[in-house]
Amino acid sequence: MTDPEVQLSKIQDPDARAKARRAKQTVNNLLYSLLATAAVVAVMVLVTPRPTTNLVAAVDYKAAAKQAASSSHYPVLAPPLLAKGWYSNSARWNTKTADGVDNWYVGFVGPKNQYLGLTQAYKANPTWTVLQLQGDLVTGSTTIGGRTWGVWQSTTKNNPPKTRDYALVTEVNTGTRTDEVIIYGTASAKEFHQFALAVSQQLKLLYP
Numbered sequence: 001m002t003d004p005e006v007q008l009s010k011i012q013d014p015d016a017r018a019k020a021r022r023a024k025q026t027v028n029n030l031l032y033s034l035l036a037t038a039a040v041v042a043v044m045v046l047v048t049p050r051p052t053t054n055l056v057a058a059v060d061y062k063a064a065a066k067q068a069a070s071s072s073h074y075p076v077l078a079p080p081l082l083a084k085g086w087y088s089n090s091a092r093w094n095t096k097t098a099d100g101v102d103n104w105y106v107g108f109v110g111p112k113n114q115y116l117g118l119t120q121a122y123k124a125n126p127t128w129t130v131l132q133l134q135g136d137l138v139t140g141s142t143t144i145g146g147r148t149w150g151v152w153q154s155t156t157k158n159n160p161p162k163t164r165d166y167a168l169v170t171e172v173n174t175g176t177r178t179d180e181v182i183i184y185g186t187a188s189a190k191e192f193h194q195f196a197l198a199v200s201q202q203l204k205l206l207y208p
Contacts, residue, residue, distance in 0.1 A: 061091035061106045068093035068104055075206035076104050077120050077181065079198040082191060085111030101128050108185075108195075115163055116185035116195050124171075124180035132182060133167055142168070144193060145200025149183075161186050168196050172207045179207075 065078035072093065081087065090107040097103070103121040110116075121128060136152040143149070147170050154165040167184035181203070183196055 058087040061088035064091040114187040144196040147200040
């Protein structure tokens with residue numbers, strides 16, 4: 001057992017007390033340094049300007065549509081943007097597909113992250129349509145821009161809604177083939193109507 005007098009001498013030893021003070025001061029300095037660093041980082045985060053525009057580059061879908069029309073000799077839709085803040089995030093021509101249906105796709109994103117997709121299929125058929133809208137059923141029809149659009153809705157209520165929970169479908173019979181246009185997405189009913197109206201008007205020009 002340690003002699004109590006020895007323990008007392010260690011506590012009263014000036015060198016031991018100085019060493020303890022230095023150790024405590026070192027810990028305090030480290031804490032102050034960490035707090036100062038955290039404060040500097042916080043200020044930098046607050047003053048660093050944030051990008052106000054979308055970081056995903058917009059796609060020139062109209063140029064892509066012209067190229068697709070030139071190579072395929074099909075009429076290709078390129079409806080105007082709904083409003084300020086909307087942009088196209090994807091546009092592609094799909095040919096030599098596994099189902100044998102060539103198609104054109106263009107996607108649009110709105111300022112509140114709304115989404116609208118358009119697929120224009122050539123020589124489409126009912127089986128192809130059902131496969132595109134798996135889980136959806138025809139629940140009615142509506143007339144927009146003088147065209148009849150079938151309303152397809154998902155049998156499952158998803159929250160948040162999926163991109164193909166709601167769709168509008170219209171057909172164009174050229175006499176030699178049946179082309180089909182599908183509009184789908186997560187936009188509002190008003191935006192769906194505006195977009196379908198723009199597409200209906202362009203269809204009149206492309207399929208006189």
